[in-house]
Amino acid sequence: MNKKIILWSVIASLAGFLFGFDTVVISGADKTLQELWNSSDFFHGSVVMAMALWGTVIGAIFGAIPTNKLGRKKTLMIIGILFTISALGSALSNDPWTFAFFRFIGGLGIGASTIAAPSYISEIAPSKERGRLVSLYQFNIVFGILIAFLSNYVLSDTGENAWRWMLGIQVVPALIYTLLIFYIPESPRWLLSNNNHVKAAQILKQIEPDSDVERIISDIKNSNKDVKVTETILSDKYRFPLILAFLMAAFNQLSGINAFLYYAPRIFQEAGLGQSTALLSSIGIGIINLIFTLIGVFLIDRLGRKKLMFIGSIGYIASLGLVSAAFFYGWTGMLVPIFLFLFIASHAIGQGAVIWVFISEIFPNQLRASGQAFGSSVHWVLAAIIPSLVPIFFSEFGAGYMFAFFAVMMVFQLLFVLFLMPETKGVALEDMELSLKFKKINYLTNSSC
Template structure:
């Protein structure tokens, strides 16, 4: 009896849920890194290309923010259509291209274009990565695994400041190119690591209707009873499809929750505004 139980335990695949979630959450690290690393290039590129304050602020420095807005608004479309893993992979490609492109840019227009590309990656990652993590995690682990994305954003900000500090004076007038180009290292590593993670089983089940593949991935993630979990997902999808549009999230039932979320995001964005002000005033 004991040997039979031992065989059953050994036959179960070991869960690597944390490692898979960490890889997806690394998109947050590059998010934070890309957001702050521009601080080291602010003054050098302004002097290099001799642009006006209006052009420098609205076009060059803000281009990544415009990309972030567009990416966050429309990022859900490819995430739902093509799958979470494919989008996470292309996010890594966008970050890599942006890092290399801005580092070798010879004029403000090329520089701004590649900054916009990086901004798109930031915006889409804010949609795809949390969605992926929430879908592969269990009810017990969803909170702490989802928080890794936010932690990595702050960690990326810290590393970007340290990177700029240590690269200052590295190559004279081209310091800023190294500061921006170094982001290609974590971006490429992230892209390679994304190749090893599975697709979201919920997306495969809900969009591709592939029950066997979804079950296989759930076993890899350590789900103890994948059949019961699949039934729960299908039941939830059917209930969502049968729910009238008039009873969606913008109803009195969710009014308090929506207001709390709105206020929380306002505080977070306010902190970000202060961070950008301090960051740019320093340089």
């Protein structure tokens, strides 16, 4: 594979590192901030902890606008600036509302990154390698999560202002990422959709030096012609990919993954582990997540998206069922961490590896950012709602019922994978619409029998 494509993909995917770090770093400051500002469970969960997620929702809903208007590259650069401002502002905040405001800004960066980064990588990647390259974004998310857990553990003994260091350290990777974005070129498919034929041809020549660039450009332009100016992702002809994006994104959060990552130390303490052991177990979660994400990245273009989702669904159901049983029957010690390690492994090899790849593939070039925005919005609306309810759910119902609910949702995901989800492995982006049409016809035919 062209080394330049790998390097450009790695740089763009570093937005995922900032995403993962920003999402999880707050877990180390969770209880400290609630005690510092004497916040109720509702205020702490819905404002202090969840404000970044609401920023992510807004970033996901409107992130397609700069991605389409300014281009993928400029949007990625803006994302780096947002993360830098958020990290610095959060670390220096002295009240919950100021803190929530700067966390909201970081959320905007996360939401926009889930659109711009996968779209960019999918548009520069060869069909046979697209799954692995786009899933570098997910790899960097889990790498960021692991580094956040490690960072929180290392900084936890730095005094009463440890939480400031935990949040402020993100300034360093955010600045490095922003500078690296200057190196990458713009997406040639975005350039062609904006009638910049010459520059697109130059970049395509770098991506595929041995290919007929004019033929590639002709294929892309012919694909773009199929999308009328007045069409949107809400048009009837795109209803099937819209349903696929909705279900993929919804099931991702109905697994409980963000609820768990935000409150990992608290969940471990509920299971009877001490604070120090809980933090160490959180690091273990990060390591398992990283290992199985690497396995998912390795397999996604070999086994395909559908098989990984099937494996992940079975693992979800087993692990979440065991975690729920552990809380109901009072199993203590390391059983809950072991079951949650299995849960994380199932997520990493299934939903974690597949979601951003799959959603970035199923919409046509000119509607890709909008389709990605729709899927990301569904994902992040649920990601904002579910974690914000965790403190209340814990106190009112208990952890057992919460994990039982997530297990039932994963049974429905398994049915989605078996009967509705198409395989997109190895299909050229310009051929994807035709491939989905056949899948839709087969699905409707089988449903009517």
